[in-house]
Amino acid sequence: MLSKEDNQLLSQVGSGTPMGDFMRRFWVPAMRIEALDPGGNPVKLRLLGHDMVAFRAHDGRIGVLDEGCPHRGVSLTLAHNSDCALTCIFHGWKIDVDGNVVDVPAEPPERRAAFQGRIKAKHYPSVEKAGVVWVWLGGGVPAPLPNFPWMNLPPENVGSRIGIIHASWLNGLEGQLDSAHVGILHQDWVKVLPGQVADLERAAFDLSPRFEFEEKPCGYREAAVRNSQEGGLYVRIREFVAPWYSFIPSMGGLDSGHLCTMSIPMDDEHSIQWDLFYNPVSPLVRRNSPDDGRDQNDLAAGMGDVTNRWGQSRERMRSNASFSGYPILRHEDYAVAMAQGVWADRTKEQLSSSDIPIVRGRRFLVNAARDQAVGDKVAASMGTELGQVRAFSDLIAKNTDWRTLPLYGPEHYAGFKEAAE
Ligand code: FES
Ligand SMILES: [Fe+2]
Missing domain, CATH: 2.102.10.10 (Rieske [2Fe-2S] iron-sulphur domain)
Structure with missing residues (x-):
């Protein structure tokens, strides 16, 4: 639950608002x-x-x-x-x-x-x-660009798509920080995506993961730690980077396991939802997403609004052709973000343990927006602290601390080579 004041503080992005001024540092x-x-x-x-x-x-x-x-x-x-x-x-x-x-x-x-x-x-x-x-909207001398590992990759190693939705940027961001919805909302897709079945089975083996966090200068790393059927631990490691970035392990059926999402406010009521996927070692096999044929500059075009339930097909749900009734995975995310209300009413929500990462993200952002010194420090760290940011899932031995896992070891490249062949 969030107070009305904090919900407003996080949702308003105009110049002169605390969050708007914080965002203008990036x-x-x-x-x-x-x-x-x-x-x-x-x-x-x-x-x-x-x-x-x-x-x-x-x-x-x-x-x-x-x-x-x-x-x-x-x-x-x-x-x-x-x-x-x-x-x-x-x-x-x-x-x-x-x-x-x-x-x-x-x-x-x-x-x-x-x-x-x-x-x-x-x-x-x-x-x-x-x-x-x-x-750069901040005036004065621009801050450093974020030094994400994908920033200097050749163009053929990076792809992106966006969707413009009638919902606050915060609805979009929180959807990306929320791993619990993946196996439910996106169940039709994760089952058929290469490499997802093992992950799903492991996630299903232990339905109540332990969330562990590592504070970072610009956000946090989060691990959902589960017991695995293989005997060790199954960890899904994600990272939130303020103000609008979320790194998610192997999602979306793209030929890269590296995905960064961004929820960018157009204004208080509309946002641009980005998926940026990249391969650190070789060109992407396909730079377009599985939603080929749709406008990659606005994947949400034509979804409609509440009057047609953003394009949901009850018929496909009834015939079990689709769980959610939406034609593509990202429409599911867009639809639930819009169906929460343009500003989700966070004063009424009943949070469960899977919402802990969302609560952490909100707390980080409220602090950074309220306290200018904190906000300045986050912005100043963007140019130097993000070189190792990424998300991945892995099986590890019981006594291993996920914080010590190599982020860019050769083992993480095996999948890319396969995808390229
Ligand atoms: S030149 Fe007169 S309004 Fe643009
Ligand atoms: Fe999603």
Whole structure:
């Protein structure tokens, strides 16, 4: 259970709110790089309650600007993208990728240069890494980017997909911190995914895992420790990294066991759900997910809303063709996040022991948002403390401490080689 005040504190992301200000200390994963073509259409971008426009110039550079034209506010999503600048269709003001106003055709020629020089469009630093366009909304000197192991991999080793949902970022994040739903909500999929059957059997052998935690500068590592039928322990190790990252062991049927999810707030009521999958040693066999054919820039498109239960098929449930009634795994996650209510009412929930990781995550975030010194410390650690972050599951001997397991030992690569063959 969470107090009304804390629920609000965690859910509000606008500038001037504690969580919004905390989040502005981090680079925001904004869009897949595929969403921006050189010279292509400018794309609307809404993050942390702020409306922007992003475009890729013909020379490949990316510009991220306030959505409204600095003249009289027409949306620059309507603008032309040419000559490495956006040209507003109302009066032709031209703004380059750095926010400089480089032409104001309606101003008399003798005053034009001086006038242009006085005006600057609000522009946001951006960087491309791991197939993601990252945007800095924090003002001042940008903080370091997170040094995740996947940040510097070649593009062919990293893939991603996103879904835009009508639910708070917190609903999405908590779904990712919650391992108990996997064998229930996603039961149709985990049964058929390669490598999942053994994991499922092991998880089913001991239904009440012990949760153990290791505090980290930017979040925590969590292990669900179970007795295994083989005699030792079966551990599933996950990691939460503030403010919106969760690393989950072998999920989603992708050809990589490495998955990072992110729940990015567009505003208080909408969020972008990311799956980023990567292979640290070789190119991904398939960069697209099993949901091929759907728009990887919005997997949730067309789901609908409460009036059609977000696309749930009762017929498929009745005929036992599907447990949840949803056509793909991620629609199940999106549907339950939206069906909790845009802001889940956390004052009424009855938490069980499988919710302990969620409680830990909330506590971490409340502290970091309330106490500026704590928030600063988390943000400052992002550039140096995340090089070993990953999730995995393993069988270990009874007397082994999972905290001592190698995170990037050769044994963890065996599966990737198989997948590549
Ligand atoms: S509103 Fe854009 S040029 Fe006038
Ligand atoms: Fe899920």
